[in-house]
Every structure is written in structure tokens, then in C-alpha cells.
Amino acid sequence: MSSCCVIPHEGDPPGCPMNDQVTKPVGRTTVERLIKPEVRAALTSQPYYFCDAPDCDTVYVSALGDHVITKDLLAVRVGIKETQDPIPLCYCFGYDRKAVWDDIRLKGETDIKKVITERVRAGECRCEETNPSGGCCLGTVSRAIKQARAIKEQGLL
Ligand SMILES: [Zn+2]
Numbered sequence: 001m002s003s004c005c006v007i008p009h010e011g012d013p014p015g016c017p018m019n020d021q022v023t024k025p026v027g028r029t030t031v032e033r034l035i036k037p038e039v040r041a042a043l044t045s046q047p048y049y050f051c052d053a054p055d056c057d058t059v060y061v062s063a064l065g066d067h068v069i070t071k072d073l074l075a076v077r078v079g080i081k082e083t084q085d086p087i088p089l090c091y092c093f094g095y096d097r098k099a100v101w102d103d104i105r106l107k108g109e110t111d112i113k114k115v116i117t118e119r120v121r122a123g124e125c126r127c128e129e130t131n132p133s134g135g136c137c138l139g140t141v142s143r144a145i146k147q148a149r150a151i152k153e154q155g156l157l
Contacts, residue, residue, distance in 0.1 A: 014065045016051040018058045023049035030134035031060055031069070039073045050133050054080055059132055078132045079140065089144050090116050090137040091130035097144050104148035105157045113141050 013023045031048045032040060046062040048069075059078055060069040071078050079088040079097070087097040095112050103110035116138060119125065127136050151157045 011063075013049045014061055014063055016053065016056060016058050016061055017065050017068055019051070019053055019056045021051060021053045021056065023051050023061055024133070024135075026050040026060065026132075026134040027128055029128055030132070033129050034074050034076055034132055035060075035069060036073055036075050039069065042067070052080055052133060057081070074132060076130075076132065080133075089141050091132075092116075092125045092127060092137070093119055095141070100141070100144045101148045101151075101157060104145065104152055108152070110145060110148075113138065113145060116141060 013025060015021065016023055026048055028048065031043065035043075044062050044064075044067050046064055046067070048060045048062055050060060051058040057070045057072070058068050059071050059074055059081070061067070071081050076091070077086065077088055085096065085098050089095050089097055089100065090112075093116060095116065100110055100112055103112065116125075120136065120138070125136065128134050131137055148157060
């Protein structure tokens with residue numbers, strides 16, 4: 001994996017107040033860019049953390065756990081927390097789950113991961129500003145491809 005979009009942090013992340021799951025550090029830039037403009041005034045000066053649990057509406061939580069930003073307060077759809085299309089996978093180059101599933105259904109393969117990898121290498125990604133996790137999407141894309149293959153094997157894609 002490339003070292004793009006590494007998020008610096010110190011200390012232990014807080015648990016998500018909704019499901020107690022361990023959260024991940026996220027840069028302030030990411031939070032400020034992706035929340036709806038009217039929510040910005042409510043931001044505290046604390047660092048924020050990202051909850052990546054699919055079944056939880058929390059997206060960001062402040063270090064002290066006293067400010068929770070749920071997915072309805074974001075300007076973008078949080079792919080990992082959605083079950084209906086469109087489910088964004090790669091925010092920088094605009095690939096969603098349907099693009100991956102269509103490729104696997106029609107061709108049995110997809111070059112989406114390769115295209116993204118090349119563009120990341122070329123320094124074109126802006127995950128910190130586009131992806132709610134603030135991080136690289138390649139792991140998520142890999143999982144979506146694997147999932148699509150598994151569903152196709154069962155004859156359900
Ligand atoms: Zn959560």
C-alpha cells in the first residue's frame with residue numbers, strides 16, 4: 001500500500017458512543033470538507049475520529065466523545081454505512097459499488113483497482129479531502145471486488 005493520506009495522531013481513539021467500537025483518527029480537513037456547511041459552527045476544537053462500523057450512524061466523534069456527527073450531517077454518502085446504491089467506494093475518481101459489480105457481472109473481472117492504483121501513484125488522489133475516512137480507498141475497493149466475485153460464484157450477481 002502506498003503511504004498516501006497517512007493521518008497523524010497521538011493518544012488512544014475514543015470508542016464510538018453509539019456502538020462502543022474503536023474509532024480511527026481523521027484529519028480536521030476531512031471533517032470540515034465533508035460535513036454540511038451548516039454543521040461547521042458546531043465543531044469543537046478537539047480532534048475528531050471516524051467510526052467505520054457499517055451498522056452505526058455515527059461518522060465522526062470528538063476526542064472526548066461529547067460531539068457526535070451522524071451520517072445525515074455529511075454532504076456525501078458514506079459508502080461503508082450504505083446498503084442501497086449509489087454506494088461510493090472511491091471518492092477521488094468517482095467509482096461506486098455498482099461500477100465494480102457491473103464489471104464483474106458482465107466481464108468477470110475489473111480494472112478499476114488497477115486504474116485507481118495508477119492514479120494514486122501519479123499523485124492524483126485527494127483522499128484527505130474527499131473520503132469520509134480521510135484515507136485511501138483501495139482496501140475498500142478490494143473488498144468490493146472480492147464480494148462481487150463471491151456473489152457471482154453463487155449465481156446471484
Ligand atoms: Zn459507531
